[in-house]
Amino acid sequence: MPQPVAVDAMGGDHGPAETVGGAVTAMREHGVPVVLVGRAGEIRRELAHHGAVGEIGVVHAEDVVPMAERGAGAVSTAASAVSATSSLGVACQLVRQGTVSALVSAGSTGAVVSCAIRGIGRAPNVLRPALAIALPTTAGGATVLIDAGATSDPTPEMVAQFALLGASYARLVLGVADPSVGLLSIGSEPGKGNRLTRRAGELLPVLPLRFHGNVEGHDVLAGTTDVIVTDGFTGNVVLKNVEGSVRATLSLVARTGAATPEALREVARLYDPETHGGAALLGLTGTVVVAHGASRAATIARACAVARDLADGGVTDRVGDHLAVEPVN
Amino acid sequence: MPQPVAVDAMGGDHGPAETVGGAVTAMREHGVPVVLVGRAGEIRRELAHHGAVGEIGVVHAEDVVPMAERGAGAVSTAASAVSATSSLGVACQLVRQGTVSALVSAGSTGAVVSCAIRGIGRAPNVLRPALAIALPTTAGGATVLIDAGATSDPTPEMVAQFALLGASYARLVLGVADPSVGLLSIGSEPGKGNRLTRRAGELLPVLPLRFHGNVEGHDVLAGTTDVIVTDGFTGNVVLKNVEGSVRATLSLVARTGAATPEALREVARLYDPETHGGAALLGLTGTVVVAHGASRAATIARACAVARDLADGGVTDRVGDHLAVEPVN
Secondary structure (H helix, E strand, C coil): CCCCEEEECCCCCCCHHHHHHHHHHHHHHHCCCEEEEECHHHHHHHHHHCCCCCCCEEEECCECCCHHHCCCCCHHHHHHHCCCCEHHHHHHHHHHHCCCCEEEECCCHHHHHHHHHHHCCECCCCCCCEEEEEEECCCCCEEEEECCCCCCCCCHHHHHHHHHHHHHHHHHHHCCCCCEEEEECCCCCCCCCCHHHHHHHHHHHHCCCEEEEEECHHHCCCCCCCEEECCHHHHHHHHHHHHHHHHHHHHHHHHCCCCCHHHHHHHHHHCCHHHHCCEEEECECCEEEECCCCCCHHHHHHHHHHHHHHHHCCHHHHHHHCCCCCCCC | CCCCEEEECCCCCCCHHHHHHHHHHHHHHHCCCEEEEECHHHHHHHHHHCCCCCCCEEEECCECCCHHHCCCCCHHHHHHHCCCCEHHHHHHHHHHHCCCCEEEECCCHHHHHHHHHHHCCECCCCCCCEEEEEEECCCCCEEEEECCCCCCCCCHHHHHHHHHHHHHHHHHHHCCCCCEEEEECCCCCCCCCCHHHHHHHHHHHHCCCEEEEEECHHHCCCCCCCEEECCHHHHHHHHHHHHHHHHHHHHHHHHCCCCCHHHHHHHHHHCCHHHHCCEEEECECCEEEECCCCCCHHHHHHHHHHHHHHHHCCHHHHHHHCCCCCCCC
């Protein structure tokens, strides 16, 4: 009998109703041995609904981590909210003792991360843990996005370690022998990015991994690299942006009815940089429109029309008028 | 005769061939008066291809900003590369003198930004400019994303000003009387986010704008707010991620052939957080799977199966083995 997986019964927006139901399904349908951790009374009541009392072990934990702690975020803040006697705290202890093989929690990411660091412990040399998630790509495989939200303000050294962790994950889970790693940034040339990314970009080439260089937002689903590494803030925003953008696109496609090739092209045009003509650079005393670097003549022409309209409307000047605050510092 | 729009003829990946063609189209088809700025010889040669010599004014500028400066990035780095005698530098002077009404450039965003700051100048009280772009939403309107890449390491005060600039843009360009502004973060509760976002989140509620609170990556195309404010690094990654995710989704839909409602649901499932079951928290001495907070029973069950597989494969432990580097600092 393999060791069970501990399920944090109190975690998640829907509490024991869904976590207990999930544990029952895991056992009955996926053959995964599980143990539920949380308020024994509430858990047993839910188990009874499934006729599963006695079928699944229960470990009592009195405290519940508030779901206001939900979402990735400040680990230091979350830490104080997670007691060792919470379902999460007790479950981490079970992992540490080796009583269970793993922990599943739908609780606050921040709380899970801080609790796991204290209750289970970091692997040797690891500065901070990171969340890895494999996203399907149009190239047919998957790209591991890391960090998807565990550490929102990492140092460049931590980001470099995330790259190593992501590469190991791609090797072991996706079975890629020598995974390529891209650093998520805002330009493909080395040296592009914010301070954190530029410094991480100096560390990555000397690590024992196949560093591809910088990748950009459009590379996430394109299969450009096997791993994309970033900080937990950007990674979490990107993960949710992918989910939202896919949903939005499908809803726009569904509205076209027939979803003909022409209809798909119509949706594509909505978000094609060639369509909007350019972005307005605000906060200057004159009108400036920045067109996409890859712009063809039609896009430049559209950018000129946009610039004319902005200038005619005095938009960029008037934007300044509305900045009716003293310098805020 | 209204003042012309200056087109940076040397900017963009494709140089004068496309910028001059665009200027000709802008004038002939959109009725926008334009003037081309750059190497007069090259520009006239292109104008000749369109039979437009003499039709469009040319202002000579000898230097060209290298396209390696392309993409948003370190303004300070770019600044040194942009000479006052470049096409960009001369065009900015024309804006400042009022000889032209606006500037259009497909050049390096970093170069355009730094050149515009020095050559045109910031509006009163503005700390740093920001790029605004209106993205169509599934709600039918548009959301202004700001900053889409002008200032990659802003202070919290700058982000707060971007919010004011974005709100003004939504009022003046989208015609929204009292635009709502969301702060892009990784949790909807106040206090979620990285350091920059948390501090900006403290400034925004006291500004003269309708602050909605935090929004997340999935809100960008959902029409949750009229404006979404973020730093130029995150904004640029998100903008390109939207473009790439829409493209990827449409390509997956096109591959299904008929694009039936069932086929669309199949694509949706690929990126549904309910499908993947959870993210692996790497860098610990034990296996932890973080499921989505909104998980229902089926997702919890899948997360248990994922956790079992990770534990069976010793994946999270072995990930540590591959971290075969000394602490990198």
